[in-house]
Each structure stands twice: as C-alpha cells, then as structure tokens.
Amino acid sequence: MSDAIETSGLRMRFGKHAAVDGLDLKISAGSVYALIGSNGAGKSTTLKVLTNIQKGYEGHAALLGVESRRVGAKELERVAYVSESQEMPEGMTVAELLAFWRPFYRRWDAAREKELLDLFRLPLDRKLKHLSRGMRMKAALASSLAYHPELIILDEPFTGLDPLVRDELVEALLDHASEATILISSHDLAEIESFASHVGFLEEGKLRFSEEMSGLSQRFREVEVTVDQADLPSALPKHWLLPQTASAVVRFVETQFDGAGLEAEVHSVFPSARHIETRPMPLRSIFVALAKAGRETA
Amino acid sequence: MxxxxxxxxxxxxxxxxxxxxxxxxxxxxxxxxxxxxxxxxxxxxxxxxxxxxxxxxxxxxxxxxxxxxxxxxxxxxxxxxxxxxxxxxxxxxxxxxxxxxxxxxxxxxxxxxxxxxxxxxxxxxxxxxxxxxxxxxxxxxxxxxxxxxxxxxxxxxxxxxxxxxxxxxxxxxxxxxxxxxxxxxxxxxxxxxxxxxxxxxxxxxxxxxxxxxxxxxxxxxxxxxxxxxxxxxxxxxxxxxxxxxxxSRSVAPSAGAKTPNLRFALDQSGAPRGGDVARLTARSPDRIVRDTAGRVRHIPKDDRSGLETVTVPLLIDGLGEGQTAAVSIPSEAEVSIGGRKSNVRLRFTGGPGSSDASALVFDLDRDLLRIDAPMNIRAHFYVTQHASPKRYAMPTLNGSLRTFETGHCQSWVTERLHILCQRPYEFTSSIRGILTRGGPRPLNLQVFSEYQAAWPLIFDPLPLPLAQAWGGLSVRNLDRGEEYRDTSIVFEVSDVLARFEQDVAIEIPARALR
Incomplete structure (x- = not known):
C-alpha cells in the first residue's frame, strides 16, 4: 500500500524551540491514523507543516507524494483539513460558505453535500458567527467532505463538543473511511479508539511509537502482581511503566505483553509472586500511562 | 479567471x-x-x-x-x-x-x-x-x-x-x-x-x-x-x-540634446568668461543637477556694506529670446575659517533675468573676520529657467477667461477685487498676473496646490482636484470697483525649461579680509 503521508527527520523550529523534532512518520493510504500526544507535543504543527500551512520546516515531509513545501492548489483539491483552531469566515452563512467553496473543487458532489447537510441538520441561512461550536465544526466538515477528499486531516475535531455531536461527526467520518485516508489528532481517545486503525504517540516533537491499533491493544496490559512483600527492586525491566506498590500488591503497565513471557519475567523479578492478573487497556489508559511515564523520565 | x-x-x-x-x-x-x-x-x-x-x-x-x-x-x-x-x-x-x-x-x-x-x-x-x-x-x-x-x-x-x-x-x-x-x-x-x-x-x-x-x-x-x-x-x-x-540624469539619453546654453559666473568684473564660469547642464524641470562650481578667489571687501558683508556678483548668460531665470537660495551658507566652522546668513539681491545687480550676499559675523586665516565659504543656489511667456488678457471687473494653461480665471468684487484661477491638479507653468491700470503693475497671485485651499481657512484636509491661483486688490468703490473699469488683467504663463542646483566654493585669502 502506498503512503499518503511520509516524513523523515522532520523538524519545525520556532526560535530555539523545536515543536517537531526529527519526526519519522508513514501513514498508509486507506488507514485511519490517530496521532495522540499531550498539549504542545507537536501534533497541530505536524499537520500544518504537512499541508504547507506552516512554512519553514527542515527535513522531508510529503503529502500524497508531493513534498509539503510544494503542496499547492492541485494537491489541496484532494485534501480536507479541519481544525478546531480554524478561523472561519464569520460573516458568511452556511449556504454562502458552501457556495463559495463549491467552484474550487472539480469533484464537488451536490448529492453528497445534501447528505451531509441532512446528517448534520445545518441551518443554511444562519451566519457562522451565530452557530455553536459544534455546528461550526459540522459546517467546516460538510464543506470539506462534499468533494470526496482522498485525505482527511482533522486536528482536534472533537474538542469541546457534546457526545451527540461527536457521534454525528464520527458517523460522517466512518462513511468516508472506505474512500479516504484519515489522519486525526485528538484528545478524545475513546472516540478515536472506536474507528482508528493505526495510532502514533507524539511527545515533545518526537514520535514515541507508531503502530496498528490492534497491535497496541495486544502489547499493553495493566498488570497486578500479588507478592509476599511488596518491595520494588532497584532495577525493573524498561518496558514496565509506572510501577507502584500497595501492601502486598505490585502494579505496573506492561508495554511488551506476550502472555507466558510476562509470567516468567515477573517471577524472575518477584520470586515470591503468588498471583498475576493482567487486564487489557483502553487507548485512553495507554495514553495516560505513556504521558505519565514520559513526565517521570523527564 | x-x-x-x-x-x-x-x-x-x-x-x-x-x-x-x-x-x-x-x-x-x-x-x-x-x-x-x-x-x-x-x-x-x-x-x-x-x-x-x-x-x-x-x-x-x-x-x-x-x-x-x-x-x-x-x-x-x-x-x-x-x-x-x-x-x-x-x-x-x-x-x-x-x-x-x-x-x-x-x-x-x-x-x-x-x-x-x-x-x-x-x-x-x-x-x-x-x-x-x-x-x-x-x-x-x-x-x-x-x-x-x-x-x-x-x-x-x-x-x-x-x-x-x-x-x-x-x-x-x-x-x-x-x-x-x-x-x-x-x-x-x-x-x-x-x-x-x-x-x-x-x-x-x-x-x-x-x-x-x-x-x-x-x-x-x-x-x-x-x-x-x-x-x-x-x-x-x-x-x-x-x-x-x-x-538618473547621467543615464538619460535625451538630457544632453535639450541642454540650453545657460551659464553662470561668480565674478566681480562683469561678463561670464572661461575659467570662472561654471557651465551647467540643463535638465527637464523636475530633475536636479549638482555640478562642482569653479572657484572664485580674491573676493574684495564690499566697501558699501562694510567688512561684515561679502557680495558675490552672480551673472547669468545664455538666456534665449524672452526667457527669464529666477534665482533662489537657502537661508544659510557654511563658513570655515582657522578650523572654525559656522553658518552665516545668505541673501540674494536682484530680480529675474541676467541683471548686473544680481548678487549673492553673505553676512559675516565680525568675530570671524578677526581670525587671521583664509576663509572658505560653501553655499549653493538654485536657478529656474523659464521660457518666453504666453499672455492672456481678461477684463478686470467680472472677467472670465478659460485657457489650457491658466485654467478657468474669474474676477469679482466684494469688499475687495478678487482674482481666482482654477486649473485641474496643478499649474504646469508659472503664472503671474499684471494689471494694466496706470501702466503695467504686477499682481500678487498666490498659487495653491490641490492640497491647499485658497480661502483663508484653518487646516483643510479635503484635497480638491483643482489647484488655485488667488489674488486680491483693494477697491475704493465697494459696490462696483469703478476704478478698474476699462482695465484688464494680463496673465503671463511660462513653462519651466530647466532647473539647476549649483554649488559655490569661495576662498578668501586672509589678506583680503584685513
């Protein structure tokens, strides 16, 4: 499968601060890729660099096979970009917004536009400045999905939206998942988990991991070990995160879970281990564990 | 598109x-x-x-x-x-x-x-x-x-x-x-x-x-x-x-071809001649020429004004038939004597043309003259060369005249006799008025650009698309200005042919100042 997005050694500096620091990323066409990370991790900057909104990067970044600094109207006709921080033309009505963008896209699909309008129940005659946050996001999405984009880039689309609106947005996205590559950065990990096929974790401008969602779910486990005496040895395996003790119980997050291997490793570290319990982790818990571990290391 | x-x-x-x-x-x-x-x-x-x-x-x-x-x-x-x-x-x-x-x-x-x-x-x-x-x-x-x-x-x-x-x-x-x-x-x-x-x-x-x-x-x-x-x-x-x-002048190919043969001399003896003559190259009116002047030495004391004044006759030669030259100067010139530098007042005497009476006058501080050292004066002056004027006449009372050069000129009487010419954007030629009553008498016509108002008003931010030349005369008969009946105003408009800027360097030996 070809790559819809590719970066290597991507760096974006603002003064002395590197918002993106040597990012190597590949996103296969057709995948739904979730880019997660704390605030300031470099997610939004990465997306803006890729679409040539943010200028002045170093290294290599390519969008649909075109070097990002050369991305222009021809490429952007195949891309949808929606961001929670986007400044919309406040004085336009929803109808005017759609009418304005329509001629710019040769693949604009009036039927699709109507479907989206029906799905989102958008008031056509209302100015954008009079719409709620959720409605504005829907309007932005409607004007970005009506031309069957090959690549959909969403930057924190669910921030500040109520669950109902989130569901509607996800529904619209899922409708497109079969015909487009989706790159989504979000804090709403529960929503992402439901439809992302791949996930990447960005921390301080660096990609800590990038893999398929199913692999991630299999790899991470919350582990609880019952021992005679809960003393933590000074050296623990590096793939055990956030070790904690409470009376006769040791808890940690295993990042390289493989069943039998874990049991053997636990016994070697805790010879008095009497019981080992593992629990799968939702994406949100994985993210929190990684973020906490990152902070502790720092 | x-x-x-x-x-x-x-x-x-x-x-x-x-x-x-x-x-x-x-x-x-x-x-x-x-x-x-x-x-x-x-x-x-x-x-x-x-x-x-x-x-x-x-x-x-x-x-x-x-x-x-x-x-x-x-x-x-x-x-x-x-x-x-x-x-x-x-x-x-x-x-x-x-x-x-x-x-x-x-x-x-x-x-x-x-x-x-x-x-x-x-x-x-x-x-x-x-x-x-x-x-x-x-x-x-x-x-x-x-x-x-x-x-x-x-x-x-x-x-x-x-x-x-x-x-x-x-x-x-x-x-x-x-x-x-x-x-x-x-x-x-x-x-x-x-x-x-x-x-x-x-x-x-x-x-x-x-x-x-x-x-x-x-x-x-x-x-x-x-x-x-x-x-x-x-x-x-x-x-x-x-x-x-x-x-830009040096690369303009047409500049030399239109050069009028205008010459200046800073000399006490009279006619411009070689050596002391700084020949200037004319340009189109909007361009500047800055040449290095010939030096004039041994300027004598001006006996009429005393030691504190140095008068340098300025002679202009080469004006064509009917052409005039107007001289203007900055208010100060720079003097250096015995390592001391100061500014002195500079005046111009004489009127337009190549009058013998035209001169640059430097007013020197007496203290300067007590220094026993040669004096160097640096100054510059400007000369505008006007073509032979065209003349247009209109009756002084309630007159009206419309030509391309003068624009629309009118006159009317209120408490004074008013003369006003309006022309779109600017007067491309210099304009002056002459009243024919009791022999030719120049009128003081003030020219205002489109950004100024002729009327005696406070600051006006409204740029009119018309420039104005405004003048006024007192009248004895407030109703009708009878004294101006059967007289006329002649407007003289003359194109600016060239403008010059000329540096002047004058060295006066110490003995000449004693």
Whole structure:
C-alpha cells in the first residue's frame, strides 16, 4: 500500500524551540491514523507543516507524494483539513460558505453535500458567527467532505463538543473511511479508539511509537502482581511503566505483553509472586500511562 | 479567471455595507465640489461650512476605504496559520488578482469618478487632464490604499492593523523629524520631485510587500521588510534625492540634446568668461543637477556694506529670446575659517533675468573676520529657467477667461477685487498676473496646490482636484470697483525649461579680509 503521508527527520523550529523534532512518520493510504500526544507535543504543527500551512520546516515531509513545501492548489483539491483552531469566515452563512467553496473543487458532489447537510441538520441561512461550536465544526466538515477528499486531516475535531455531536461527526467520518485516508489528532481517545486503525504517540516533537491499533491493544496490559512483600527492586525491566506498590500488591503497565513471557519475567523479578492478573487497556489508559511515564523520565 | 471573479463576487457581497459607504462618501464629495468654481463668489462663512462638511466627508471616505481594504485583505488572512482558506485550493495569484480587482472597482473607480465629475461639471475636459487624473489617483493609491493593504497582509486582525497604522505613523513622524534634523532638506524647487519620489518608493515598497505575502506568506520577513521600508520611505528620498536624480540624469539619453546654453559666473568684473564660469547642464524641470562650481578667489571687501558683508556678483548668460531665470537660495551658507566652522546668513539681491545687480550676499559675523586665516565659504543656489511667456488678457471687473494653461480665471468684487484661477491638479507653468491700470503693475497671485485651499481657512484636509491661483486688490468703490473699469488683467504663463542646483566654493585669502 502506498503512503499518503511520509516524513523523515522532520523538524519545525520556532526560535530555539523545536515543536517537531526529527519526526519519522508513514501513514498508509486507506488507514485511519490517530496521532495522540499531550498539549504542545507537536501534533497541530505536524499537520500544518504537512499541508504547507506552516512554512519553514527542515527535513522531508510529503503529502500524497508531493513534498509539503510544494503542496499547492492541485494537491489541496484532494485534501480536507479541519481544525478546531480554524478561523472561519464569520460573516458568511452556511449556504454562502458552501457556495463559495463549491467552484474550487472539480469533484464537488451536490448529492453528497445534501447528505451531509441532512446528517448534520445545518441551518443554511444562519451566519457562522451565530452557530455553536459544534455546528461550526459540522459546517467546516460538510464543506470539506462534499468533494470526496482522498485525505482527511482533522486536528482536534472533537474538542469541546457534546457526545451527540461527536457521534454525528464520527458517523460522517466512518462513511468516508472506505474512500479516504484519515489522519486525526485528538484528545478524545475513546472516540478515536472506536474507528482508528493505526495510532502514533507524539511527545515533545518526537514520535514515541507508531503502530496498528490492534497491535497496541495486544502489547499493553495493566498488570497486578500479588507478592509476599511488596518491595520494588532497584532495577525493573524498561518496558514496565509506572510501577507502584500497595501492601502486598505490585502494579505496573506492561508495554511488551506476550502472555507466558510476562509470567516468567515477573517471577524472575518477584520470586515470591503468588498471583498475576493482567487486564487489557483502553487507548485512553495507554495514553495516560505513556504521558505519565514520559513526565517521570523527564 | 473564473475563480478570480468568484472571489471578487464573494468579497463584494460580504463587504456590501462598506462598499455602499465608500460610494456614498465619494458621491457626497462630488456633490460638495460639483460647483467648486462658484464657491469663490460665496461669503467666507458659507465656504467654511462647505469645507467643514467636505473635510468630514473626505476623512470618512479615507477611513471607510482603508477599512474596506483592510477587511478585504484579512478576509483571507495571510499572517497566521489558522485561516480557513489556507488548506483550500486557492492559488495566491488568484487571490491577489481578486483583491486587486476589488480595490480597483470599489475604491479606485469611485475616486476616479469623483474627480471626473468635479472636472466635467466645472467645464474641464477629461481628455485634456487625464494624466493629472491618473497620477492623482496613483498618488492616492500609493499614499494610503497600498500601505493599508501591506499592513493588513502582515497583521492578523483589525486591532493589529489599527495598532500598526498608529505605530507606523508615529515611526514615520519620528524618522521624518530625525531626517529633517540631520539630513537633506529638499529645496522648494525640488520638493515636488522629492515628494514624488517618496510616494513612488512608498507605493513600490507596499506593492512588493503585498505581492510577497500573497506568493510566500513569510510574515516575519515581511514585517521586518515593512519596518525597513517605512524608514526608507520617510528618510530615503530626502537623503538621496539629489544623488538619485543626478545619477538618473547621467543615464538619460535625451538630457544632453535639450541642454540650453545657460551659464553662470561668480565674478566681480562683469561678463561670464572661461575659467570662472561654471557651465551647467540643463535638465527637464523636475530633475536636479549638482555640478562642482569653479572657484572664485580674491573676493574684495564690499566697501558699501562694510567688512561684515561679502557680495558675490552672480551673472547669468545664455538666456534665449524672452526667457527669464529666477534665482533662489537657502537661508544659510557654511563658513570655515582657522578650523572654525559656522553658518552665516545668505541673501540674494536682484530680480529675474541676467541683471548686473544680481548678487549673492553673505553676512559675516565680525568675530570671524578677526581670525587671521583664509576663509572658505560653501553655499549653493538654485536657478529656474523659464521660457518666453504666453499672455492672456481678461477684463478686470467680472472677467472670465478659460485657457489650457491658466485654467478657468474669474474676477469679482466684494469688499475687495478678487482674482481666482482654477486649473485641474496643478499649474504646469508659472503664472503671474499684471494689471494694466496706470501702466503695467504686477499682481500678487498666490498659487495653491490641490492640497491647499485658497480661502483663508484653518487646516483643510479635503484635497480638491483643482489647484488655485488667488489674488486680491483693494477697491475704493465697494459696490462696483469703478476704478478698474476699462482695465484688464494680463496673465503671463511660462513653462519651466530647466532647473539647476549649483554649488559655490569661495576662498578668501586672509589678506583680503584685513
């Protein structure tokens, strides 16, 4: 499968601060890729660099096979970009917004536009400045999905939206998942988990991991070990995160879970281990564990 | 092009209220100026009312059009990374074209229509005055439309734009004051050239910035360039105008061909001759010539005025039939004696022409003359060469004259006899009036540019598309000015053939000062 997005050694500096620091990323066409990370991790900057909104990067970044600094109207006709921080033309009505963008896209699909309008129940005659946050996001999405984009880039689309609106947005996205590559950065990990096929974790401008969602779910486990005496040895395996003790119980997050291997490793570290319990982790818990571990290391 | 017009239509609809305000204020301006020539005969109070309303209308027009340009540029903002259009397939070139068309249609066209209406209603043919109309429109664009667009392209919202306009103006004033204090102050003869250069540089810098932003969106570089550009615009032309004009002169192929054979001499013996004669090369009227003068030595003491005055006769030769030369000077010259430098007062005596009585007079401080050392004086003067004048006459009482050179001249009697000539944009020739009563008697005609008002009013921000030459005479018979019956006013208009700037270096040996 070809790559819809590719970066290597991507760096974006603002003064002395590197918002993106040597990012190597590949996103296969057709995948739904979730880019997660704390605030300031470099997610939004990465997306803006890729679409040539943010200028002045170093290294290599390519969008649909075109070097990002050369991305222009021809490429952007195949891309949808929606961001929670986007400044919309406040004085336009929803109808005017759609009418304005329509001629710019040769693949604009009036039927699709109507479907989206029906799905989102958008008031056509209302100015954008009079719409709620959720409605504005829907309007932005409607004007970005009506031309069957090959690549959909969403930057924190669910921030500040109520669950109902989130569901509607996800529904619209899922409708497109079969015909487009989706790159989504979000804090709403529960929503992402439901439809992302791949996930990447960005921390301080660096990609800590990038893999398929199913692999991630299999790899991470919350582990609880019952021992005679809960003393933590000074050296623990590096793939055990956030070790904690409470009376006769040791808890940690295993990042390289493989069943039998874990049991053997636990016994070697805790010879008095009497019981080992593992629990799968939702994406949100994985993210929190990684973020906490990152902070502790720092 | 289809997309360009699509954007123009979008902008027109989105900014329809601002466009309506622009059209309304332009129409109000036209309405107020529609019978501008008849204002002259109105009482001063009525004219003052007109001007006050016109001033408000003009300020309103300037502010509304600047706001329109700012909003127009920032509706697809160029300075940030969050604007909705940035990830859309909109080429920067299409956007730039669309914005340019919108400014042209909704700001420039109303300006042109306003001027054209005023000219036509006042009896001036557009065909005769289109260069003035175009240049005036270009100046308007360069003065505030393009700088506003440039500033809007490097700011993210109207608050930043307004702050930028205020800070930019303050910086401009600061730099202007600094340049005035330490730099080249344009002489009156070349002030128009310096002004034109300033406006041209301003327009070019602003245009380059706007284009740069639409094609690259590198806002940090653009902001630095804007700040540097502002300093260059305000300080540059003043500092470098003479050198620039001299440099442009050397590459202008036609300059030599039109050289009038005009010569100057700084000599006490009379006729200009080789050695002491600084031959100057003439240029077209708007250009500067700065040559190195021949040195004049052994200037004797002026017995009539005493030791404190050094008089240098200035002889002008080579004027053609009927031509005249007007000399003007800066108020001071630089003197150095015994390592001490100071400024001394410089005067010019004599009138236009090559009169023997013409002279440069340096008023020296007596203290300077007590120093037993040679004295060096450095100064410069300006000469404007006028062609043989054309003459047009009109009756002194209730006269009316309309020619291309004089524009529309009228005279009428109130408590005084008033003479007023109005011409679109500027008087391209020098104009003077001569009253034929009791022998030819020069009238004091004051010429005002389009940016000034002839009427005795306070500061007036309304630039009329008509320049004025205004004069007045006292009358004994307040009703009718009977004493002027059967007399006429002759207007003499003469084209400026050339303008010169000449350096003068005078060395006076110590013994000549004792």
């Amino acid at each position: 289809r997309l360009v017009w699509h954007i123009v239509k979008k902008d027109a609809w989105q900014q329809r209220y601002l466009i309506a305000a622009i059209v309304l204020t332009a129409a109000l301006l036209a309405l107020l100026n529609i019978r501008i020539s008849s204002w002259a005969s109105l009482p001063v109070e009525a004219v003052r009312q007109y001007f006050a309303t016109g001033g408000v209308a003009f300020l309103g027009f300037a502010m509304v059009s600047a706001l329109f340009v700012g909003v127009l540029v920032q509706s697809e903002g160029l300075a940030g990374v969050n604007d909705h259009w940035l990830a859309r397939p909109v080429p920067g070139s299409a956007l730039l074209q669309a914005k340019a068309i919108a400014v042209l249609l909704f700001v420039v066209v109303p300006i042109v229509l306003f001027q054209a209406t005023v000219l036509m209603v006042n009896g001036f043919a557009i065909g005769d005055h289109w260069p003035g109309l175009l240049s005036r429109t270009a100046v308007t664009a360069a003065l505030w439309i393009l700088p506003t667009a440039a500033l809007a392209s490097v700011t993210r919202n109207w608050q930043q734009l307004a702050a930028g306009l205020v800070c930019g103006s303050m910086l401009a004033i600061g730099v202007a004051v600094f340049a005035e204090g330490f730099g080249y102050e344009a002489p009156e003869q070349f002030s128009a050239a310096v002004q034109n250069a300033t406006v041209a540089v301003e327009g070019c810098v602003a245009l380059a910035l706007v284009a740069w932003q639409y094609f690259t969106r590198r806002v940090r570089i653009a902001r630095v360039a804007a700040a540097v550009g502002l300093v260059v615009i305000v300080g540059g032309p003043r500092q470098f105008a003479p050198s620039l004009f001299s440099a």
